[in-house]
Amino acid sequence: MQILVVGAGVIGLAIARSAALAGHDVTVAEATGGIGNGVSSRNSEVIHGGLYYPTGSLRARHSTRGRRMLYDFCAEHDVAHRKCGKLVVATNAAEVTKVEAILAQGRANGVEGLELIGGNAARAMEAELSCVGALWSSESGIIDSHGYMLALWGELEDCGSMIAFETPVERMSPAASRWQVQFGGRDAGVVAFDAVVNAAGLGAQALARRIDGYPADKVPPLVLAKGNYFGFTGKAAFSHLIYPTPVDGGLGVHVTLDLAGRMRFGPDVEWIDHESYTVDPRRADAFYERIRSYWPGLPDGTLVPDYCGIRPKLSGPGQPQADFMIAGESVHRLPQLVCLFGIESPGLTSSLSLAEEVVGYLKP
Numbered sequence: 001m002q003i004l005v006v007g008a009g010v011i012g013l014a015i016a017r018s019a020a021l022a023g024h025d026v027t028v029a030e031a032t033g034g035i036g037n038g039v040s041s042r043n044s045e046v047i048h049g050g051l052y053y054p055t056g057s058l059r060a061r062h063s064t065r066g067r068r069m070l071y072d073f074c075a076e077h078d079v080a081h082r083k084c085g086k087l088v089v090a091t092n093a094a095e096v097t098k099v100e101a102i103l104a105q106g107r108a109n110g111v112e113g114l115e116l117i118g119g120n121a122a123r124a125m126e127a128e129l130s131c132v133g134a135l136w137s138s139e140s141g142i143i144d145s146h147g148y149m150l151a152l153w154g155e156l157e158d159c160g161s162m163i164a165f166e167t168p169v170e171r172m173s174p175a176a177s178r179w180q181v182q183f184g185g186r187d188a189g190v191v192a193f194d195a196v197v198n199a200a201g202l203g204a205q206a207l208a209r210r211i212d213g214y215p216a217d218k219v220p221p222l223v224l225a226k227g228n229y230f231g232f233t234g235k236a237a238f239s240h241l242i243y244p245t246p247v248d249g250g251l252g253v254h255v256t257l258d259l260a261g262r263m264r265f266g267p268d269v270e271w272i273d274h275e276s277y278t279v280d281p282r283r284a285d286a287f288y289e290r291i292r293s294y295w296p297g298l299p300d301g302t303l304v305p306d307y308c309g310i311r312p313k314l315s316g317p318g319q320p321q322a323d324f325m326i327a328g329e330s331v332h333r334l335p336q337l338v339c340l341f342g343i344e345s346p347g348l349t350s351s352l353s354l355a356e357e358v359v360g361y362l363k364p
């Protein structure tokens with residue numbers, strides 16, 4: 001089949017690679033001039049264990065399976081990564097109960113390498129930590145996400161597929177068992193495809209509304225939850241990922257490490273109504289307070305505004321966390337079309353597994 005994948009983020013690239021390996025002729029259309037210019041370059045680059053999500057949900061299934069696939073992929077394709085492990089820390093008795101619930105959820109999800117440890121054992125691993133107990137997750141890690149996307153791009157090109165940059169999809173309509181797709185940009189025009197996957201990230205809902213015949217009530221609301229990061233100017237105090245217990249809309253302001261061992265903190269949760277990518281320095285006060293609950297030694301004046309990313313959520317503040325949404329024909333009644341909505345965290349971790357499921361929706 002001739003398949004169009006819209007969006008060259010980590011999800012679109014993983015789907016395109018999977019479809020190309022299955023023998024399809026794949027084109028990726030990307031509105032910007034490069035790969036991973038959207039949500040995929042504005043995240044924590046953490047390979048998640050798969051602890052937090054309700055058992056059987058897409059997020060639980062694809063993060064655990066996707067994580068195993070991703071480690072194998074990194075080893076085979078020389079993508080820089082490190083299985084450094086993570087501690088989810090409890091700073092008081094109420095948080096111990098929360099950490100125990102996360103352990104139970106993780107075990108129910110089939111996550112390997114989980115263990116509850118006491119405060120002393122946690123401090124033996126990380127001397128600067130203040131906590132009464134922690135959940136150790138040995139399978140969590142970090143990845144060079146751009147290196148990963150480059151490897152996906154390389155593999156799909158090896159299969160004869162390609163990415164068209166600066167080529168936004170403007171409209172689509174079904175005609176004679178195919179999709180007529182109108183492109184803008186450098187090479188504007190109309191091209192027909194057998195099947196289309198909408199992996200446009202923050203643009204997925206806007207694109208779905210421009211698909212002729214797509215039922216308006218099947219386009220889920222897009223809720224924007226910005227995650228701000230602050231860099232740390234001192235010498236790194238930790239060598240494992242350190243997470244507090246989760247908060248509404250996110251996993252809490254955690255310590256993430258890059259592959260050079262540098263520390264940064266974030267993301268927090270800032271509900272916004274339009275895309276904006278500035279980090280307000282005034283948010284530092286709340287960061288100091290939250291981080292000091294588990295790292296009292298955080299020195300004054302060491303946090304500097306870094307970058308931010310926007311989670312394309314399907315649920316808002318105070319609501320139960322929505323799952324990823326894969327909308328195929330059973331949802332919108334249009335054949336050979338799959339739309340992906342709400343692919344927030346852990347989308348990077350889930351990408352290879354999610355890609356296989358999406359390609360399975362397309363029937364030759």
Ligand SMILES: Cc1cc2nc3c(=O)[nH]c(=O)nc-3n(C[C@H](O)[C@H](O)[C@H](O)COP(=O)(O)OP(=O)(O)OC[C@H]3O[C@@H](n4cnc5c(N)ncnc54)[C@H](O)[C@@H]3O)c2cc1C
Pocket residue numbers: 006007008009010011012013029030031032035036037038039040041042043044045046047048167168169170199200201202203204207226227267308309310311312343344345346347348349350
């Ligand atoms: C703050 C934050 C932290 C996160 N941390 C982690 C983490 O540590 N681990 C993890 O597993 N996941 C994490 N995630 C989630 C992960 O980053 C995302 O799930 C993933 O990057 C989504 O990729 P995507 O390809 O769907 O979207 P994107 O990367 O945004 O790609 C979509 C692409 O579509 C293009 N596009 C849009 N409209 C059109 C159009 N009409 N025509 C052509 N192209 C179009 C855009 O330009 C963009 O390049 C985090 C997310 C956020 C926001």
